[in-house]
Amino acid sequence: MLKKITGGVGRDSHAPPYNHNKIWTKSFIAAVIGVMILAIISLFVGVYDIRGQEDGWDMFFITRVPRTAALLLTGAAMAMAGLVMQLITQNKFVEPTTTGTMEWAGLGLLFVYLMFPSPTLMLRMLGAIVFSFVGTMVFFLFLRRVKLRSSLIVPIIGLMLGAVISAFSTFVGLFFNMSQNIQNWFIGSFAPIQAGRYEYLWIIIIITILIFMLASRLTIAGLGEDIAKSLGLNYNTIVLIATMLIAVAVGIVAAVVGNLPFLGLIVPNIISMFRGDDLKSNLPWVCVLGMGIITVCDIISRTIIMPFEISVSVILGTVGAVVFIIILLRQRRPRRLR
Incomplete structure (x- = not known):
């Protein structure tokens, strides 16, 4: 019945042909x-000589393969979370960074460290997921109660809400002498990723499948x-279901990698410029582009000052800020013409 409804909406609103495009096109x-x-390049970029050391191939499967897999899964997760949030809120500027969701996840990690001195990755992930869900719901409820003209x-x-939560987390971290934990979270990096520390990211595949199954309902x-x-x-x-899926994706990324700014903002906006706003047809593109952008940023972070490494969040935040400004200018241009 829902398919009939979706079809009716498309006919009445004169939906453009991109809604019916096949996924596996030549461009895709x-x-x-x-x-x-890019993934193959990532596997062989690094200071450690994989082919020249006796344990080189052991290190390849312990560090390089998990890091590249984490890059692909994280890129898909954050881009997908931004796409769903923008669709629900009907706002192109919404994503986990600009709603305070990532800051709430950081507060959840801090809360877990306060409750458990040496928490496991599972406990940290659960804390980040719960607080991400609460923070996202707070933001959505605020939007429903307050009518904003722009x-x-x-x-x-x-961003203001996220700054408040971030400041509170910093205060609590300093008060309980846990500022080091907060600092590590703010510096989103894939350097610590290795076998045994990233496997929870595979849950993102399940989240992607669920969002794809709910695509028609989310579009409506x-x-x-x-x-x-x-x-x-x-x-x-x-x-509520969409918020839960977003919270799980963001919570896992926050616990395993850390803060990754603006990825959920730039990727969906780039895709919508060329393909419109249909979730089901755009989701594969958003996941693939998110994987590509974060992999490029990580390769740059590993090579720009080799043998040292810059946090990938620095590269990603710089690129994301520039794209964010460009999107803002594009939004203001039609008003000036009027």
């Missing part, structure tokens, strides 16, 4: 091949609460 296959090439105000409010929810309810969709339930 080329993009996948490009990401595979879409530009939404990310500003989210993105039309607005009134329209979604008029089409027979339980709007609150689908938003």
